[in-house]
Amino acid sequence: MESKPRIVILGAGYAGMMTTKKLMKKLGKEEAEIVLVNKHNYHYQTTWLHEVAAGTINQNQARIMISDVISPNRVRLIYDTVKEIIPDESRVVLENSELTYDYLVVSLGFETNTFGIKGMDEYAFFIEDFESSRLIREHIEYQFAKFKYDPNPDVTSLAILVGGGGFTGIEFVGELVEKVPQLCRKYDIDRGQVKIIAVEAAPTVLPGFDTDLVNYARKSLQERGAEIREATKIQECTEEGFIVGDDNELIKAGTIVWTGGVTGNSLLAKSGFELTKGKVTVNQDLRAPGFENIFILGDCAWVMNKETGRPYPPTGQAAMQHAATCANNIHALLHHEPLEEFIFHDKGTVASLGITDGMGTILSGTKLYGKTAAAMKKVVDDRYLFLLGGPKLFLKKGKIRPF
Numbered sequence: 494m495e496s497k498p499r500i501v502i503l504g505a506g507y508a509g510m511m512t513t514k515k516l517m518k519k520l521g522k523e524e525a526e527i528v529l530v531n532k533h534n535y536h537y538q539t540t541w542l543h544e545v546a547a548g549t550i551n552q553n554q555a556r557i558m559i560s561d562v563i564s565p566n567r568v569r570l571i572y573d574t575v576k577e578i579i580p581d582e583s584r585v586v587l588e589n590s591e592l593t594y595d596y597l598v599v600s601l602g603f604e605t606n607t608f609g610i611k612g613m614d615e616y617a618f619f620i621e622d623f624e625s626s627r628l629i630r631e632h633i634e635y636q637f638a639k640f641k642y643d644p645n646p647d648v649t650s651l652a653i654l655v656g657g658g659g660f661t662g663i664e665f666v667g668e669l670v671e672k673v674p675q676l677c678r679k680y681d682i683d684r685g686q687v688k689i690i691a692v693e694a695a696p697t698v699l700p701g702f703d704t705d706l707v708n709y710a711r712k713s714l715q716e717r718g719a720e721i722r723e724a725t726k727i728q729e730c731t732e733e734g735f736i737v738g739d740d741n742e743l744i745k746a747g748t749i750v751w752t753g754g755v756t757g758n759s760l761l762a763k764s765g766f767e768l769t770k771g772k773v774t775v776n777q778d779l780r781a782p783g784f785e786n787i788f789i790l791g792d793c794a795w796v797m798n799k800e801t802g803r804p805y806p807p808t809g810q811a812a813m814q815h816a817a818t819c820a821n822n823i824h825a826l827l828h829h830e831p832l833e834e835f836i837f838h839d840k841g842t843v844a845s846l847g848i849t850d851g852m853g854t855i856l857s858g859t860k861l862y863g864k865t866a867a868a869m870k871k872v873v874d875d876r877y878l879f880l881l882g883g884p885k886l887f888l889k890k891g892k893i894r895p896f
């Protein structure tokens with residue numbers, strides 16, 4: 494009997510999970526074997542990691558057991574770390590085994606890019622995955638406990654320094670301005686003793702965002718006690734804090750978090766793919782150039798917008814749309830049909846600024862602020878839970894509580 498073609502999906506993030514779900518629907522059980530490989534037995538919501546890092550949500554709300562939403566009877570689930578992809582041999586090396594494939598989907602997400610800033614890798618925390626985010630939460634609380642316990646406490650140990658005032662940095666500061674007062678109450682510390690400082694090299698935070706939205710975000714965070722340092726270049730990160738600007742000012746802090754840049758998973762380079770800024774410049778059908786059977790999705794893919802000549806920004810929204818095109822194209826390959834081109838449908842971008850504040854645009858560019866934006870952000874988050882695991886998952890992990 495002829496064996497079924499094997500589709501191997503690497504990484505169970507937004508792109509990997511949605512590709513798997515879509516393939517399960519599109520393909521009959523006998524048509525192909527589907528294998529999903531992930532480092533952990535859980536999928537985490539990358540777009541909620543700033544909340545995990547600040548400690549404003551129960552961390553377990555941000556992770557979902559993969560087998561709760563993908564049946565192991567239908568998909569072979571392998572919990573292992575990918576070490577290398579060998580495209581010329583259609584082979585993937587895992588930490589504990591090896592796999593061959595007929596079709597490969599690479600959706601291994603992002604890694605932090607420190608742009609070579611001295612000391613950043615050594616001394617800063619990164620909001621990179623579930624574990625690294627949980628560590629930040631624990632570290633911040635430890636600083637509060639230590640401050641209270643220490644007979645000669647140093648007030649700068651309570652300060653939290655955020656490098657990078659982009660989307661992730663600003664969302665994280667939005668959570669911190671809500672979490673810090675809670676910690677101050679818990680540890681009986683005066684709120685005025687705790688500094689939250691965001692440092693951005695560009696002239697404004699949220700570079701590339703609409704000016705009204707940027708002004709709203711800055712004002713909202715400043716009013717709740719955050720310091721926003723714009724046009725401030727980080728020269729170096731040390732154990733004590735950031736050295737910034739031409740006069741080498743030292744900003745001291747007990748917690749240093751770098752959110753200033755991401756790039757594609759370093760396995761892409763290790764596996765010999767041709768890269769643009771750490772990502773694979775994919776063809777319009779999302780395949781890696783030169784490989785008929787390899788799709789690269791999500792934050793690993795450099796997808797050009799033909800109209801603007803610029804790449805689409807790496808977002809969860811784009812990763813999920815990549816998944817739909819990829820599943821259609823694998824189905825097309827199996828049925829000897831023409832492949833479709835990826836077209837991005839921009840549904841807008843909303844940033845949270847804490848639990849009840851936010852700002853952003855939706856669909857036609859309509860701007861949202863405040864509670865409306867915060868509510869819309871929760872709708873977007875919960876919509877994903879619905880798509881992934883239906884009403885059961887929404888009721889278990891959703892942010893909007895129906896009762």
Ligand SMILES: Cc1cc2nc3c(=O)[nH]c(=O)nc-3n(C[C@H](O)[C@H](O)[C@H](O)COP(=O)(O)OP(=O)(O)OC[C@H]3O[C@@H](n4cnc5c(N)ncnc54)[C@H](O)[C@@H]3O)c2cc1C
Nearest residue numbers: 504505506507508532539574575602791792807808809810
């Ligand atoms: C704090 C934060 C907030 C964000 N907010 C938004 C937002 O509001 N809206 C939006 O659209 N986008 C947002 N983004 C961006 C968005 O999260 C990413 O673009 C999206 O997660 C990319 O999806 P992905 O599937 O490519 O990767 P990911 O979702 O990161 O998944 C990658 C998966 O691969 C696994 N993996 C990695 N390496 C290995 C390995 N070697 N072996 C096995 N498994 C591995 C990981 O464990 C993970 O499960 C945010 C990002 C961050 C960090």
